[in-house]
Amino acid sequence: MAHSSMQTVAKEVPVETGVDRKDRRELAKMLTKIVGSSHVLYAKVRGVHWNVVGPAFYSLHNMTEEHYEDLNTAIDDMAERIRAIGFTAPTGLSEMMENSSIKDQTKLLSTEDMVKELVEDHEKMARLLRDGVAAAEDVDDVKTADMLTERIGVHEEAAWMLRATIS
Template sequence: MANQATKETEIKSAVNRDDRKALSKRLGEVLATSYVLYHKIHAYHWNVVGPLFYAVHKLTDEQYQDIAAAIDEIAERVRALGFPTPVGLTSYMQNSVVEDVSGLPSAEDMIKELAADHHKLSEQMRKAVEEADKHDDVFTADLLTSRIGAHEEAAWMLTSLLSK
């Protein structure tokens, strides 16, 4: 069976093609960062040890499940705009504002790193919301605004584990 690459899909939209392409590029970057963060959360979920094990294990379980669902929504939005999603781990790493897992830090450092990464993704999403607003794409702006809230809450919950 031949491998057929996904091509641009012609769609009817109030948002013109060039604007949809720009939005798809921004969403592709958000998708890449989300995927890298998903992987990091999952890796830390599997490998956390120490007194914070149970709290971090439970919280990261909720977070990686939430972000997995969001990844699918974001990818489907890119496709609905008429463009293919980024593919391949290399593409994700090149477009992510979150760095890949490079070792296994302490539970405290995992928490700090994940909280910072949620904030990085939120900032990237804010830029994508600005792009969506500029092109009057209210659906994309709404999707991302909702996700910003989820990531800010995730960062807060993680940071709260370290409060004294």
């Protein structure tokens, strides 16, 4: 009997690349936190992009578009890294939010307050990514450490640019 390829479901797969399963599982959990946090931040950046007003409109509108496009690519890369190390990536908004250290935006704020919150969120992401780098380095997963290290600089620069725009 033929098995329908549409009925397959992603699951953990054995990976033999030099990092123990237990260590890869912990890294996958950390990456899931990073993906969830990045996803919530992505949504908040889009909200600022759509709702920004005032004299800094043009620069903030364009800057936030660059930021959310970058986050979109990074989320995809990090979720695919979870798959590459043998585990399933998060699915759906509720799982993203459950795993996020970034708080969802629940009401519209002034442009300045929205941007201040994004600055704090980008700094929070940099700290979370540092924890991820340390966890990856502890188990010699240099690829994950490298990927996350690169992201730290992106978030630090985003925080700086946003802060400079409203100062």
